[in-house]
Amino acid sequence: MKQYDYLIVGSGLFGSTLAYRAQQIGKRCLVIDKRSHIGGNVYCESIEGINVHKYGAHIFHTSNKEVWNFVNSIVEFNRYTNSPVANYKGQLYNLPFNMNTFYQMWGVKTPEEAEGKLEEQRAEAKARMNGREPQNLEEQAQLLIGKDIYETLIKGYTEKQWGRECTELPAFIIKRLPVRMVFDNNYFNDKYQGIPVGGYNKLIEGLLDGTEVRLNTDFFSLGDWRDIAEKLVYTGPLDEYFNYKLGRLQYRTVSFETTVEDTANYQGNAVVNYTEREIPYTRVIEHKHFEMFGQEVYDCQKTVISKEYSTEWKPGMEPYYPVNDERNNNLAEQYRQLAAKERNVIFGGRLAEYKYYDMAPIIEHALTVQL
Structure with a gap:
């Protein structure tokens, strides 16, 4: 008998949700992550009492009531509404394209x-x-x-x-661009939207409560996983699982320049996009606005901002966005065909499926996977 029913590679949303479900039905799980923290890309780092989205802005939104009720059963979500602003050569415009933008x-x-x-x-x-x-x-x-x-x-x-x-x-x-003939700056059309009260770490900690977790642990250094567990949940890069035998998939990646600013309110909004080519970063994130509202913003005397830069991905960098051109789509499909032949392995999440996911669809998928 193996020590674990499931070895789960990656403690992001997909892996953590699978671990939660498995534990609920009495399965023995081991979650491993090569990083020094849980949560994958939704991990938040506390700086000056502010939950900083270390890997970029994450705003939870869904119209799926089951998913919304599920995440709120783990941690309460706040009322944050995503209303980004675009800065073009010093002029400000509301997003998405709506009557405010057109005015x-x-x-x-x-x-x-x-x-x-x-x-x-x-x-x-x-x-x-x-x-x-x-x-x-x-x-x-x-x-x-x-x-x-x-x-x-x-x-x-x-x-x-x-x-x-x-x-x-x-x-x-x-293929399409959202055009709204109303004076409404809410970026998402989904019925439910918010940020976990206390940050995304609270959500991941709740999902993994009672599950054994080992950090700084590389799946590929463990040897044969079948000696450890009956089944594998794999959320890492799809091509890496097969040792790149068909070639490497490509990604775009992002980097962040994060600073503490000696002001209570730097830009008055969580997300400001910079749309002119001459400015090298794509947007500036002011993290406190995800969770602090009204007077709370000024009670916290400092603020933390992150400038986000989009760059070409190279091996060794953190992969973010799949490059959905013909070459990569064809290669990913070949890897998916190999994955379908793997016994007792569940491939899930952005990297393992080579698919761009918002957070809610990842959880929805993890809630419906057959265990």
Whole structure:
């Protein structure tokens, strides 16, 4: 008899939720993580009494009541609503594209005026393409939203994200853009939204309560996992599991420049995007605004900000976003076919599935996986 029913590789949302479910039905689990902390990319570091999202802004949102009730059964969530602001050459615009944005851009005050301006610019884009299909991201974006918003709020930001010109990026990357004819700056359409009270560490700690966890432990240094457990839950990079036998999958990655500022309120918002290409970072995150509201912001005399930079991923860097071009999609599918043949192994999460996930869908998936 093996010592454990499940060896779970990775203590992020997928692995921790699986561990919680398994423990609830009496299974013996060992969770390992190569990092020095639990939580994967939702881990928060406490600086000046502020929960700092160490791996970038994480805002939980879902319309799935079952998922929302589940996470709130572990830890209470607050009322945070994501309403980012875009800064273009010192001018501020509301996101997502809504009546506030259109007023700031053109001075229009009614949905009818805004629709008229958008249609005028879309028609100009169609005329430039002379009836042909859009050949790149720039043409696709202008067909959807027009030249003004594209050049102000999309072009520079996207080129920083991907590290290449929009004219070199495929059109399918930007299949649709949200356009809302209301004065509402809520970024997400989901019914439920918030941040765990006390930070995401509280959620992960709750999910892993009672489960054995070993940090600073590399799965690939353990030997044959079948000597340890009956089943494996693997959340690491899919290609690494197979020792890169078919080649390496590619990613985009991000880095952060985090500083403590000697002011109570640096930018007045949790997230401000910088959309001009000349500014090297994509956005500035002021972490206290995720959990502090009203007078609380000023009761905490300092603040912590993170400037976020998007860069090309290289082996040894932290992989963040799958590169969903033809080459990587084909390679990932070949690896998935190999994964399907692995007995008693559950592959799950962003890296193991080579798929971009928001947090709620990861938990939804983990709640429905057959144990």
